[in-house]
Amino acid sequence: MVAASFWTLFRQFFPPASKWSFADMPDLTGKVAIVTGGNVGIGKETCKQLLIKGCTVWLAARSQSKAEKAIAELKEETGKEALFLELDLSDLKAVKESAEKFKSLSPTLHMLICNAGVMAPPIEQLTAQGHDLTFGVNVLGHFLFIQKLLPLLKTTSNSLTDTRIVWVASSGQYYFHNLPINYDNLKDTPSRTKLGVQDLYTQSKFITVMLGIYMGKILAEDQDSNVICIHLDPGNIKSDLYRRLPSLLVTIMEWLVLKPTAMGAITQLFAATAPEASQYNGKYLRPWARLGEPHPLTKDETEQKKMWDYCIAVVKGYE
Numbered sequence: 001m002v003a004a005s006f007w008t009l010f011r012q013f014f015p016p017a018s019k020w021s022f023a024d025m026p027d028l029t030g031k032v033a034i035v036t037g038g039n040v041g042i043g044k045e046t047c048k049q050l051l052i053k054g055c056t057v058w059l060a061a062r063s064q065s066k067a068e069k070a071i072a073e074l075k076e077e078t079g080k081e082a083l084f085l086e087l088d089l090s091d092l093k094a095v096k097e098s099a100e101k102f103k104s105l106s107p108t109l110h111m112l113i114c115n116a117g118v119m120a121p122p123i124e125q126l127t128a129q130g131h132d133l134t135f136g137v138n139v140l141g142h143f144l145f146i147q148k149l150l151p152l153l154k155t156t157s158n159s160l161t162d163t164r165i166v167w168v169a170s171s172g173q174y175y176f177h178n179l180p181i182n183y184d185n186l187k188d189t190p191s192r193t194k195l196g197v198q199d200l201y202t203q204s205k206f207i208t209v210m211l212g213i214y215m216g217k218i219l220a221e222d223q224d225s226n227v228i229c230i231h232l233d234p235g236n237i238k239s240d241l242y243r244r245l246p247s248l249l250v251t252i253m254e255w256l257v258l259k260p261t262a263m264g265a266i267t268q269l270f271a272a273t274a275p276e277a278s279q280y281n282g283k284y285l286r287p288w289a290r291l292g293e294p295h296p297l298t299k300d301e302t303e304q305k306k307m308w309d310y311c312i313a314v315v316k317g318y319e
Contacts, residue, residue: 037116216282
């Protein structure tokens, strides 16, 4: 078991060259996508490549000024202009308002790319509703956003054309070992503080994978629509995600394992656009655009349903 875990992580850190590239993306004229956290890093590169292929791109971000700066830069690079959608994933009320605004502005949605995330924020930071910030942004905010936009994804899909939810996880899910999940750690409690910011991050990515698997099952049972959900690890990438880590550690990581930012968009764009990715509903992809195996305990159906039911109960008042 130790050897298997070692080789899983080794392949994750040092994957073979990608057999799929941005050039393989189909024409996306007439398609509509939302990219959360599209103003920086991997999200911005994802927006760029979608724009190049003719997609209508909604760049969802909390800061309008930062989003508008990114949109201007993307227009300069591609000649095409993304649209801004205000989205604060740390506030369920704001998430609801963002989804409702989008539905009032766009009659279709083909790709929902849940890319935004936080890592290791100060332990005292919580969501507007009092949840751990990392769980709130990486999991709960996206969960509600997906639920609110799922009806539109369903009506946009048809028997010949699927629509897609792409939920970005991380290799961090392999490192989570505080199982079974202690639900007290999702709120502002002494046990959450004791767990620490790194384990809170790996916990959030473990939960993302659990929910991605479970969501795939639910979608597969719906015979009236054609929506698929894929969760993935974008790879070890130079990005804004590491801004709160010690600078020396980041420098060492950049030297040893971190890849150029653009490479981080490969797997999520494959999941969002490649015709061959339609077979991967409920599956986990690893770098670069390859089927992978997540932490084996993410497949526990009892724990999946328990977490799903918890999230449904928390967001119920915001549906």
